[in-house]
Amino acid sequence: MSAAAKPRLQFWTDTEELECVSFLPEAPNVVTFCFQSPSRALFNFDPGQFLTFELPLPNRPLYRTYTISSSPSRPTSLTITVKAQADSVGTRWMFDHLRPGMRLRAIGPAGGFSFVHHPAEKYLFISAGSGITPMMSMTTHLYDSGRSMDIVFVNCARRPSEIVFRERLEQMSTRVTGIDLHWVVEGTDPYRPWTGYRGMFNQLMLGLMAQDYLEREVFCCGPEPFMRAVREALAGLGYDMERYHQESFHALPAEAENVPDDVVPQGDNTAEIHFALSGITAKCTETDTVLSVARAAGLVIPSGCTMGICGTCKIRKAEGQVHMLHNGGITDEDIDEGYILACCTNPIGHIAVDA
Structure with missing residues (x-):
């Protein structure tokens, strides 16, 4: 085939809906939904970015933001891994109604939480619960590159059965020497022994897991109380917080962009x-x-x-x-x-x- 006749690669944009092609239970109340482009376009994004989905609820569309759990190194499909909380509305709708063949509008990808913006020789990924999703995307991308890597991967969960992606991450770590996995659980599962860390993530655990943490670029994702505890632990140990990065949909007032003092909204105006x-x-x-x-x-x-x-x-x-x-x-x-x-x-x- 001549060079002129070679097909051009097409990349998905959010002008096209996504088609759900499969879903996979990962852990209690956790499901991975897999999407493809109806036109079979490929996906291109930074590992760690997110999409905002328009969910067609009966009364009006509901918009929910989910991190992409797959890697752009596997561009023929895209996955999000979602956890339904007790008060979930959008995620619960997905659990109950989103099935293969259905199409959803998605906006994005967006977000700057990715190692591509902060290249380093060593990484420390710390997550809790479904905060593991951007870490999975970034780790898979580094693994697929075939190059040497140095990742200390820490994930905290309520119990071993609730660790998302455990088997896949352990399989990757058996193939390379650069993925050092550490699980931390609050409690154990009945009739199943657990020999790993128990309790809440703390400075002592950090020192045992990654003695060279001061040399690592840190990425953290999880509930805000968890991330606050991680920040305080690192700061208390003298870590350079300029090298700390977190993904959260809970705003930090101290980090908000400032506006001129002379333009302030007044409630009585x-x-x-x-x-x-x-x-x-x-x-x-x-x-x-x-x-x-x-x-x-x-x-x-x-x-x-x-x-x-x-x-x-x-x-x-x-x-x-x-x-x-x-x-x-x-x-x-x-x-x-x-x-x-x-x-x-x-x-x-x-x-x-x-x-």
Whole structure:
């Protein structure tokens, strides 16, 4: 076949829906859903990034953000691994209704939580529960590269049966010498012996698992109390926190992007938002967010985390002054081009947005 006749690679973009092709139970209340592009396009993303899914609930679409658990080194399919909590709505819908053949709209990929932005010779991946998903993606990508690696992989779970991806990670670690696995559980399973770590992750465990932790680039993902404990443990041991990276959909106020002090929303000041594409104008106060006003007016603006992290609710501001306090979900370039995040933007007086 001549060079001119060779087929060109096609990569998926979020203008095309994703088709569910299979699902696999991983652990109690944990399922991996596998997707392909209906056009058979390949997937290209940074290991550790996430997608925001539009879930067709009966009343109105629900937007939920999930980390991609597969690796771009295996580009013919894409997986997300989700855990249903007691109060889950979107994830529970997926468990009960999402089946092979169904198609969903997904927005992304997005996020900067990836080793590709922080290359290092040694990594320390620390996770809890379903926070293991970006670590699985990054570890698989490094494993598939065929190059030597040095990863200390720590995952914490309630009990051994709830460790997600345990068998797959242990299989990879038997094939290479650069994946050092450590499991930490709070309790054991009946009639099954456990010889690993028990209790809550702490400084002593860290020293036993990775004596050279000061030399490693740290990535952490899990519930906010867990990540806070990890941060405090590392900081207390003199770790350079500039080399600490975490993925969370719970905002850290101290890390929020600042805005000028002279533009502060006032609860007793009235404001007005004109939604240009819908032709709706709504009265509000300056402390209302664009997203909350849109919802009250019956408009749907896709949103995920609602804390300025995921970037799903990015829309263009056509006119007016706003106050935006985000947590990394929008770039300076986007802001310069007039975009805002509806979930964390307050109108100052009259504004107009493309929604």
